[in-house]
Amino acid sequence: MQSAGQYLKQNYFYLRDIRKSLALLFYLICIPLLCSCGPWNLPAYGYIDKDDPPLKSTPMLMPENAPSIPQGFKPVLKNDYDFEIAGHEGVDIKAKKYTPVIAAASGTVIDSSWGPFYGHQIIILHDTKQGRFFVQSYYWHLSKRLLQVGDEVKRGQQIGTLGSTGLLASYPHLHFEVRVSEIKDQTYYSPVNPHKYWTNGAGKISCYENGKDYSTGGFSISYPVFCK
Numbered sequence: 163m164q165s166a167g168q169y170l171k172q173n174y175f176y177l178r179d180i181r182k183s184l185a186l187l188f189y190l191i192c193i194p195l196l197c198s199c200g201p202w203n204l205p206a207y208g209y210i211d212k213d214d215p216p217l218k219s220t221p222m223l224m225p226e227n228a229p230s231i232p233q234g235f236k237p238v239l240k241n242d243y244d245f246e247i248a249g250h251e252g253v254d255i256k257a258k259k260y261t262p263v264i265a266a267a268s269g270t271v272i273d274s275s276w277g278p279f280y281g282h283q284i285i286i287l288h289d290t291k292q293g294r295f296f297v298q299s300y301y302w303h304l305s306k307r308l309l310q311v312g313d314e315v316k317r318g319q320q321i322g323t324l325g326s327t328g329l330l331a332s333y334p335h336l337h338f339e340v341r342v343s344e345i346k347d348q349t350y351y352s353p354v355n356p357h358k359y360w361t362n363g364a365g366k367i368s369c370y371e372n373g374k375d376y377s378t379g380g381f382s383i384s385y386p387v388f389c390k
């Protein structure tokens with residue numbers, strides 16, 4: 163019988179290699195993942211993704227009083243070998259921790275949960291369709307969730323507070339996504355560029371206005387934080 167000590171001694175180089183490989187794996191997987199939501203990913207401010215033809219030539223209008231967007235939407239693309247290239251399937255809105263986060267449009271809360279990567283999350287299924295699509299909005303990294311699954315929510319109503327919960331948040335921000343599906347009960351809704359759906363038109367970030375009538379004109383979204 164070989165003792166554990168002898169085994170370790172004989173296989174020292176082999177085990178060291180495994181340790182090295184695991185470390186390499188960590189660097190290859192976790193660091194790009196952490197970087198994808200970091201504040202150092204800055205060039206996206208004031209830009210609309212170039213890979214999205216309908217918005218290619220649309221200038222983005224950012225109201226002066228709106229909290230900024232340090233990172234915009236980048237679709238996940240597949241390379242020639244069918245590997246997915248990391249994208250960013252929403253927009254990051256930077257503001258102070260505990261800033262109120264508000265519903266971008268009216269609907270029903272279909273998820274209010276915590277996860278290791280996105281932290282505290284709320285998902286709203288909206289009442290009105292966008293053309294043939296049902297629409298959901300996602301709110302990640304919240305410091306506090308104020309709503310539960312099944313709650314009805316009105317546009318502009320506070321749903322939680324902004325934070326930096328979850329491994330993908332390295333500074334306080336709201337990761338906001340818009341997702342669509344032709345089938346309402348579909349589990350997976352596809353992320354789309356939120357800049358297409360603002361109340362004032364594509365590329366025109368629209369602050370929520372208290373008292374404004376949003377009932378006409380089909381589906382559109384308001385900025386999910388108040389403008390100052």
Ligand SMILES: [Zn+2]
Binds near residue numbers: 252253
């Ligand atoms: Zn993000």
